Each structure stands twice: as C-alpha cells, then as structure tokens.
Ligand code: PEP
C-alpha cells in the first residue's frame with residue numbers, strides 16, 4: 001500500500017536489524033491500559049469526561065530530561081485541575097509524550113544557500129543539524145526513540161503514582177501562578193477552586209485517594225516500521241495492540257482511507273485518533289470512520305479537528321452533522337494549533353494566542369448549536385518559559401519571540417499560556 005511520509009532509509013539491512021531488536025523488546029504499554037482509555041474516551045464522547053492531550057510538536061532526545069518531563073506533566077496536571085472544576089467532569093490526561101519523535105514534512109528536502117539535504121523528520125529518523133551526516137536517516141535512531149520513550153514513560157508512571165500529582169499540591173502550584181498580577185482576570189475562578197478544595201477537606205474528602213492520577217501516552221503513528229515492530233498480540237484477547245503508546249493518531253497528511261497508515265491502525269485495537277483539516281469532506285470522514293471503526297465501538301475513534309479559527313464555524317458543522325446522522329460513535333476533539341500557524345514579520349513560525357482560543361470558542365459554538373458533544377482539547381505546549389506563541393497576558397510580540405524561541409518544529413504554548421488557556425477553556429465549558 002502507498003505509505004506517505006516514510007524516510008528513505010539508506011541501509012535496509014540496518015533497518016531490519018533494528019526492527020528485529022524492537023520486535024524482541026518489551027512493550028511500552030499494556031493492552032488493558034489501552035482498553036481503559038477507550039472506555040474513558042467513550043465517556044468523553046457522551047459528555048461524561050473531557051480529554052486534555054498536550055505536549056511538544058516534536059520531542060527531542062536531548063530534552064528528555066527529568067526537569068523538562070516534570071515541567072510538562074506539572075503543566076498538564078495544573079491545566080487539568082482548572083478544567084475539572086470548570087467542566088465538573090473527570091479530565092482524561094494524555095501527553096503527546098514518550099514517543100512523539102517523528103514528523104511529517106511538506107517537502108522531502110530542505111535547501112539552504114544552494115545546498116539540498118533531506119528534511120528533518122524528527123529525532124527518530126535524523127538529526128536537525130544541517131549537515132549531510134546528521135540529515136541522513138539512521139535506523140539506530142528508532143532504537144533510541146524506543147529507549148527514550150521507555151525512560152520518559154517510567155518517569156511519567158512514577159510521577160502519576162508517587163504522590164507528585166496530589167491534588168492539593170497541584171492546587172498550590174496554581175496559587176503560585178495567581179500571584180502574578182497579569183493573571184488577575186482569573187482570580188474569581190481560582191478563588192472558587194480554592195474554596196471547593198477547602199470544602200472538600202472540611203467535608204472529609206479522601207485526599208489520599210486523590211494522590212494518584214492516570215496519565216496516558218500518545219503520539220502520531222507515522223513511522224510504520226517502528227509501529228509495526230512494537231505491535232504485540234494481547235495474551236488475554238488474542239488481538240493485536242500497538243504497544244508503543246496508549247493512543248495513536250493519524251496525521252492530516254497520512255489519512256488517505258486506502259493508505260497504509262489507515263490500514264495499519266485499523267488492525268490494532270488501541271483507541272485511534274485522526275486529524276481532520278479544513279479540506280476534509282463528509283465522505284472522507286465517513287470512509288475513515290468505516291475503516292477504523294466499522295463495528296461502531298464507542299471510544300475507538302476520535303476525530304481531532306484542526307480547521308483554523310477563520311474556518312471552524314463554516315467547515316466543522318457539515319462534518320459533525322453527517323457523522324452524527326450516520327450514528328457513528330466519535331469523540332470530537334479540538335486541535336486549535338495546526339490550523340493557525342503563520343510566519344511573524346521577523347520570520348518566526350508562530351501562532352497567536354487569541355486566535356488559537358478563538359478556534360476553541362468556535363469548536364464549542366458549533367457543538368452547542370448542533371447539540372453534539374465537544375469532547376476534548378489537543379494542544380502543543382511545554383512546561384518551560386519559552387517564547388514561541390505570540391500574545392497571552394504577558395503579551396509576547398514579534399520582538400519577544402526571539403527571547404526564547406527553542407522549538408525545532410511547531411511553536412508551543414509556554415507554561416503560563418497553557419494555564420491561561422485552561423482558565424479560558426474552563427469558562428467556555430461552563431457556558432456550554
Ligand atoms: C502535529 O500534530 O504536530 C501535526 C503535524 O498535525 P497535523 O497532522 O494536524 O498537521
């Protein structure tokens with residue numbers, strides 16, 4: 001089958017040695033965990049839970065450090081507490097983490113000063129440095145992606161089970177955020193959350209039971225050599241699962257209904273996401289639903305729509321209407337990042353915080369008008385103080401972008417912008 005966006009590996013023997021080693025390695029997740037997540041996503045499709053999926057556009061081997069991983073988890077947990085309160089719903093916490101190492105590119109090559117080299121396809125494929133050696137796809141990187149994912153996931157599991165995620169502690173972090181006067185507009189909501197937690201404490205809530213959280217991993221299933229090598233047959237059910245992550249999604253550039261990515265993911269039993277951009281037709285969405293979820297299993301299929309703030313109110317309704325009319329169970333999630341990328345006057349690839357939020361607002365409006373369920377939010381974020389997305393209460397402008405622009409691929413919300421987004425989305429959910 002045609003498989004779009006695959007690297008041209010120069011040494012196929014080396015590739016086969018690597019995939020054989022991956023096939024013999026332990027799975028990163030278990031089928032039972034993926035099944036639990038499917039149940040949670042089914043609840044989100046009914047409006048009984050809400051998905052928060054966040055992390056880097058592309059993880060980087062060199063940045064898989066304890067500090068960076070901790071900051072990302074901390075940011076997602078802080079957002080989740082605000083959203084839990086705003087939505088009065090359980091929030092499903094999921095990282096674009098522990099495997100987000102491969103990127104689709106619009107061109108196979110990159111040209112700089114007359115020199116043409118293969119495009120950077122993510123740390124699992126090649127290096128970002130613009131030299132022939134670094135840009136040549138190296139299958140050994142698939143092994144490093146596996147081992148780095150394993151160590152990241154190990155830390156995630158330790159954080160989520162070891163007391164780090166204690167609700168009272170996460171709430172204290174949010175109080176720290178509120179001491180900055182830039183965020184005064186969130187004081188009302190923050191104060192309500194504070195009172196709710198004190199009420200729970202006074203009423204004898206079992207906070208010890210709230211010391212642990214479930215945290216799921218996800219990435220774009222782009223490199224079929226890697227995903228296939230990590231697929232295992234579940235000993236209980238006899239069914240195949242892609243054990244590289246709990247949740248796998250198919251990107252906007254690889255979602256052909258008769259392409260290799262859709263075929264591969266139709267055969268594994270994890271919950272699956274598909275990105276839908278503004279040119280998606282209702283026929284395409286229905287064909288994809290039919291390929292990935294022919295039995296109509298709730299929670300199996302998530303459509304992650306990324307239309308752009310200017311288009312979401314126009315192009316999302318016909319898709320949602322047709323899919324709903326066919327009674328296909330789908331969890332609708334909003335990615336307000338990928339339809340809103342532009343180059344700043346000084347040349348940075350950026351996004352505008354207000355525009356990003358406007359797509360989320362449009363997403364909620366569409367679902368409210370149609371009587372359907374907005375099931376979650378998919379964002380590119382980091383826990384660090386970078387300056388990659390313009391706007392927010394700290395008003396990062398074009399000049400400000402140069403201060404700490406670190407991403408190798410798409411611009412990410414920084415820690416503060418992520419929390420602001422959570423407060424604003426919490427307000428939107430309450431109005432829905
Ligand atoms: C991404 O999620 O980083 C991405 C490339 O998204 P999309 O496939 O929606 O363009």
Ligand code: CO
Nearest residue numbers: 057338380410
């Ligand atoms: Co991206």
